[in-house]
Amino acid sequence: MKARYQMAVVAIICAALVYPVAAQDKAGDGLAVGRQMLAEDNPGDLWTERGKRLFSEKRGPKNASLEHCDLGMGPGVVKGAFARLPRYFADTDKVQDLESRLLTCMVNLQGFKREDLVRARFGNLDRDSDIEALVSYIGSQSNGLRMDVRLAHAKEREMYKAGEYLFYRRSGPLDFACVTCHGESGKRIRLQELPNMTSAKEMREIIATGWPAYRGTHSTVRTMQHRLYDCFWQMRLPDLAFASDLTVAITTYLNHTANGGEIKLPGVRR
Numbered sequence: 001m002k003a004r005y006q007m008a009v010v011a012i013i014c015a016a017l018v019y020p021v022a023a024q025d026k027a028g029d030g031l032a033v034g035r036q037m038l039a040e041d042n043p044g045d046l047w048t049e050r051g052k053r054l055f056s057e058k059r060g061p062k063n064a065s066l067e068h069c070d071l072g073m074g075p076g077v078v079k080g081a082f083a084r085l086p087r088y089f090a091d092t093d094k095v096q097d098l099e100s101r102l103l104t105c106m107v108n109l110q111g112f113k114r115e116d117l118v119r120a121r122f123g124n125l126d127r128d129s130d131i132e133a134l135v136s137y138i139g140s141q142s143n144g145l146r147m148d149v150r151l152a153h154a155k156e157r158e159m160y161k162a163g164e165y166l167f168y169r170r171s172g173p174l175d176f177a178c179v180t181c182h183g184e185s186g187k188r189i190r191l192q193e194l195p196n197m198t199s200a201k202e203m204r205e206i207i208a209t210g211w212p213a214y215r216g217t218h219s220t221v222r223t224m225q226h227r228l229y230d231c232f233w234q235m236r237l238p239d240l241a242f243a244s245d246l247t248v249a250i251t252t253y254l255n256h257t258a259n260g261g262e263i264k265l266p267g268v269r270r
Contacts, residue, residue, distance in 0.1 A: 044136060044214035044266030047128075047221040051137025054130055060110030069105035071098070071138065082142040083263060086252045088153040095159040097251045098135055099225045100243035118242050122229075123220045135223045136212045139265040147208050147263065149256040156252065159245075163253025166246065167197070176235040178250070192270060197254065204261030207254055213267035221266055224251055 055066045055078070071081035072089070086097040092104055099121075106112045123129035151157045170177040181187065182197035195206040211224040228247050232240040240247060 042214060042266065042268055044212070044221050044268065047133045047136040047212075047214070048140045048266060049137075050128070051133035051135070054134055055137060060106065060112045062109065062111035064110050066102075066105055066109060066134070068109060069102070071101055071105075078138050078141040080142055080145055082139045082265070083145045083148050084150070086149065086156075086159065086248050086255065088155050093155075094245075095153075095155050095248055095252060097224070097243070097248050098138060099131060099223060100248060102131055102134055102138075103243055121242050122222075122226055125219060128220070132212065132221045132223055132226075136221050136266045139212050139263070142263045143265060145263050147204070147255060147258045147261045149252065149259055151256065159249045159252040160256055162245075163249035163251070166250050167253055172235050172237045174236055178231065197257070200257055200260075203254065203258040207258035208261030209264045210267045210269070212265060213269040215269050217270055222269075224254075 058065050067076040069076065070089075070091075071078060072084055072087050073079065073081050082098060085101070086095050088095050089101065089104075094100075096104065103114060103117055106117055107114050117131065120127070120129060121131055123132055151160055167178045170180070179198065181194050185196040185199065185202065187194040187196075196202045197206070211227050212221050214220070215222045225242055225247055228250060229240045229242070232238070
């Protein structure tokens with residue numbers, strides 16, 4: 001996708017232009033300027049448009065679209081779906097986030113094999129990910145609404161509690177937990193500011209405007225599933241299984257903490 005590479009070059013130039021500002025002042029200020037410049041003409045909108053086409057396009061062995069996919073608001077309804085996820089679905093008897101629910105629909109409605117979808121879950125410079133595009137489109141359809149993850153079902157409450165436990169649980173060779181990096185305000189790794197995920201105020205900002213997001217360093221859109229996968233890799237933990245109960249539990253905890261945040265997706269991240 002030529003436009004994608006051109007925008008990646010623009011992002012690099014923008015970063016170079018704002019670097020002197022960052023060197024003179026707080027490091028995050030310059031990065032914020034660069035993010036704002038990208039957000040005004042967000043490359044992630046290309047993935048949103050592609051996701052919109054994929055949602056209504058008849059594909060897969062069953063030659064079907066996703067227009068009958070129930071994301072919790074009724075078959076085919078995408079408006080407001082992201083704001084309420086993760087949530088319990090009776091047909092799977094599971095709490096699912098957006099990515100895991102899309103897997104269910106793409107397998108059951110379109111006939112794709114789950115293992116093939118998981119293999120192509122993340123895009124790269126040579127291949128785009130259908131799931132990342134679909135998540136961008138569906139997420140954007142909740143723009144202007146506020147996060148509203150409810151814990152009405154017993155399994156939703158169980159997932160929340162499991163996610164809370166996992167957020168604080170230290171493990172791995174570095175004895176890290178999510179809270180190690182995201183437990184207080186003002187922390188930074190090199191130039192990257194780390195959000196305080198124990199603060200509801202910061203969480204409303206980071207979740208509602210965070211993922212899916214266009215990542216300039218990756219030249220593609222990334223989802224929360226990828227963000228969690230990357231975090232586990234950085235903590236030197238075993239590879240995180242895509243759309244696993246573990247990922248849904250952490251997402252349930254984080255998204256519920258972000259309740260009330262106004263959704264503006266896709267976001268823009270370094």
